[in-house]
Amino acid sequence: MDIPQITQKPTTITFIGAGNMARSLIVGLLQDKANVVLRVADPDLQQLDAIHKHWPDVLTTTDNLEAMQGADVVVLAVKPQIMCAVTETLAEAAQRSRPLFISIAAGIREAALNRWLGGNQAIVRCMPNTPALVQAGATGLYANPQASEKQRSVAESILRAVGITLWFDDEIKLDAVTAISGSGPAYFFLVMEAMQTAAEQLGIRAEDAHLLIMQTALGAAKLALESGDMPAELRHKVTSKGGTTEAALKVLTGGGLQDLFVQALQAAESRSRELAAANS
Ligand SMILES: NC(=O)C1=CN([C@@H]2O[C@H](COP(=O)(O)OP(=O)(O)OC[C@H]3O[C@@H](n4cnc5c(N)ncnc54)[C@H](OP(=O)(O)O)[C@@H]3O)[C@@H](O)[C@H]2O)C=CC1
Numbered sequence: 568m569d570i571p572q573i574t575q576k577p578t579t580i581t582f583i584g585a586g587n588m589a590r591s592l593i594v595g596l597l598q599d600k601a602n603v604v605l606r607v608a609d610p611d612l613q614q615l616d617a618i619h620k621h622w623p624d625v626l627t628t629t630d631n632l633e634a635m636q637g638a639d640v641v642v643l644a645v646k647p648q649i650m651c652a653v654t655e656t657l658a659e660a661a662q663r664s665r666p667l668f669i670s671i672a673a674g675i676r677e678a679a680l681n682r683w684l685g686g687n688q689a690i691v692r693c694m695p696n697t698p699a700l701v702q703a704g705a706t707g708l709y710a711n712p713q714a715s716e717k718q719r720s721v722a723e724s725i726l727r728a729v730g731i732t733l734w735f736d737d738e739i740k741l742d743a744v745t746a747i748s749g750s751g752p753a754y755f756f757l758v759m760e761a762m763q764t765a766a767e768q769l770g771i772r773a774e775d776a777h778l779l780i781m782q783t784a785l786g787a788a789k790l791a792l793e794s795g796d797m798p799a800e801l802r803h804k805v806t807s808k809g810g811t812t813e814a815a816l817k818v819l820t821g822g823g824l825q826d827l828f829v830q831a832l833q834a835a836e837s838r839s840r841e842l843a844a845a846n847s
């Protein structure tokens with residue numbers, strides 16, 4: 568990946584929070600061999616030790632301010648519920664050093680982040696997903712007016728190193744992106760789990776079922792991405808009249824699967840808005 572350099576040196580990226588999503592981004596960036604220096608701050612020493620053991624080049628600390636010192640980019644990767652408390656402690660340093668902030672938190676609006684950070688900060692909000700770990704992520708991005716073209720480009724390059732990126736001019740759209748691709752991997756994992764249980768009940772060995780299901784999921788996604796056909800068309804091509812797929816799909820549609828997905832995505836989007844309202 569070619570991250571446009573803010574300085575002559577490699578871009579220094581500090582992660583505040585070393586949880587599931589931050590680790591996915593860190594590992595994805597390391598695999599991409601990006602020209603970056605990575606630092607991570609988290610209160611959990613065990614978490615930090617595990618990172619340091621696997622990736623000794625990643626600098627780890629329990630001190631957020633120490634990690635932020637001199638950083639070009641600060642990725643805010645804590646839970647939405649503690650974002651206010653965490654960012655307020657960074658405000659003074661942020662006013663001095665003015666890094667680019669990238670928030671990955673669901674819901675939390677740029678205006679709130681900017682206020683907590685003391686105002687007039689360059690902020691890119693983004694909604695990535697955990698397949699970033701294997702460089703197959705999908706990220707929606709939104710930049711505030713204070714973020715320069717170069718900073719937008721740096722943010723995009725970081726997220727593009729771990730998957731595809733899409734910009735949105737309207738920040739509110741990130742609530743829907745959260746419902747679709749941010750939470751999305753979990754919907755597919757649930758389907759995989761359900762198919763696994765069903766396959767074992769049909770007498771297939773667990774490891775055989777796992778392999779068949781994973782390869783089928785991968786093959787379906789690859790075909791949908793690469794064939795040029797829409798999913799409905801691809802589904803028709805699998806479904807022989809009076810055949811096995813038709814029998815299965817009758818059960819799924821009869822059970823209201825499509826409606827359930829509409830309700831599920833609406834629930835996720837609403838929750839993102841609630842998190843914004845509760846933390847504004
Ligand atoms: N998981 C996902 O798929 C996605 C998550 N996100 C967003 O990413 C953010 C993190 O989520 P996720 O990774 O799942 O959550 P995790 O709980 O796994 O990660 C949050 C991390 O922040 C640490 N932390 C707590 N307090 C502080 C502090 N004061 N300073 C620094 N670090 C702190 C936590 O430590 P401890 O555990 O010790 O409290 C934990 O390691 C959220 O805002 C979420 O909305 C966005 C897209 C997808």
Ligand SMILES: O=C(O)[C@@H]1CCC=N1
Nearest residue numbers: 672673745749750751
């Ligand atoms: O569940 C959550 O709130 C976070 C945001 C998207 C995925 N995980």
